[in-house]
Amino acid sequence: MRRLGKVLHISSMTGHLIVKARTVPRVGEKVYDGELRLVGSVFDIFGPVESPYVAVKPLHSLVKPVKTLFLSEPRRRKK
Numbered sequence: 189m190r191r192l193g194k195v196l197h198i199s200s201m202t203g204h205l206i207v208k209a210r211t212v213p214r215v216g217e218k219v220y221d222g223e224l225r226l227v228g229s230v231f232d233i234f235g236p237v238e239s240p241y242v243a244v245k246p247l248h249s250l251v252k253p254v255k256t257l258f259l260s261e262p263r264r265r266k267k
Contacts, residue, residue, distance in 0.1 A: 189258040205244040220258045
């Protein structure tokens, strides 16, 4: 698992989780919490190139607040 970053807040308009990213993910990539439960997927990447922010669209409303999010490791293709 790769660490995506820290959740800053939840958007009141859209319900998306706004994350200060440590690595730049791909749009649509699955996002997990610390207990390896699927939280949602990457919806948008915005902000400066040096320190991007990521909007994560959650699958459902979060009952338990999440502080840190993770990405799954990309699968390697066989040749």
